[in-house]
Amino acid sequence: MAFDLTNDGRSLQRLLDELGRLPGIGPKSAQRIAYYLLETDSEEARRLANAILEVKQQVHFCPTCFNYATREECDICSDGSRDRSAICVVSEPRDVSAIERTGVYHGLYHVLGGVISPMDKIGPEQLHIRELLARLADGTVQEVLLATNPDVEGETTATYLARIIAPLGVKVSRLASGLPVGGDLEYADEVTLGRAIEARREV
Numbered sequence: 001m002a003f004d005l006t007n008d009g010r011s012l013q014r015l016l017d018e019l020g021r022l023p024g025i026g027p028k029s030a031q032r033i034a035y036y037l038l039e040t041d042s043e044e045a046r047r048l049a050n051a052i053l054e055v056k057q058q059v060h061f062c063p064t065c066f067n068y069a070t071r072e073e074c075d076i077c078s079d080g081s082r083d084r085s086a087i088c089v090v091s092e093p094r095d096v097s098a099i100e101r102t103g104v105y106h107g108l109y110h111v112l113g114g115v116i117s118p119m120d121k122i123g124p125e126q127l128h129i130r131e132l133l134a135r136l137a138d139g140t141v142q143e144v145l146l147a148t149n150p151d152v153e154g155e156t157t158a159t160y161l162a163r164i165i166a167p168l169g170v171k172v173s174r175l176a177s178g179l180p181v182g183g184d185l186e187y188a189d190e191v192t193l194g195r196a197i198e199a200r201r202e203v
Contacts, residue, residue: 012038064135066111066128068093076100076109083107085142087135089161090185091115091149098185099147102194107145110135115153116160124160132161136168143171145200150175151182162203173200 012034019030037045061067062074069075076082076096086107090096096109112127135141144165148154162172176199185193 061111065109066093066113066131067096067109081106084140086145087132087141087143088145088147089132090147091154091157095147095149095185098188098193099197102190102197104194104197105145107143112148112157115148115157117153117156127157129161129164133164133168136165136170141170143173145197146172146174146203147185147197149184150180158203166203172203174203176200 015034015037016027016030019025019033020027022030025033037048058070059068060070062069062077064073064077067074067076069077071078083106086105087110088099088105088107089110089112090099091112091114093111096111099105099109110128110132112129112132114122114127116122116124116127132144136144144161146158146161148157158174162174165172175196188196
């Protein structure tokens, strides 16, 4: 299918620029996606655009755990069958999905919204740590599983959390071996991540 792009040069370049801002999308990938969208019919392009707008309008952070939610609370926090004596602490909402895929963990979550990173000027006060401590105040939670990435920033964050949570009398555990140092939970396979959860160790 041929296109006359003589008057659309700027619009095409804008699309390429915006696609190029997406994580993991380089110039060639952006070009492939752009040309795919040009080749597709208007209805499919409209569905994609509407889906993006809809997710931006309807998805927000859960006020309890800071995972993504489409209702007042996320599906996990509002699920009465979850084990409320355990909270798994992760860096980002995508890490919740990674752990859920294992089918091994059945407790609640708390999303920090990042990790401690002095190089990026991110300290404890920029993370949802205060809210985590508030959730531990009533004594319901008996264990906090620290599931930050096994890299320098993740380990720093886990060590900091262990130090401030331990005096509260709550058991603090960390994901066990099985995850490569410097790796991301997002890319771990279910078996490796599941074994790491099952073999977690107390900090």
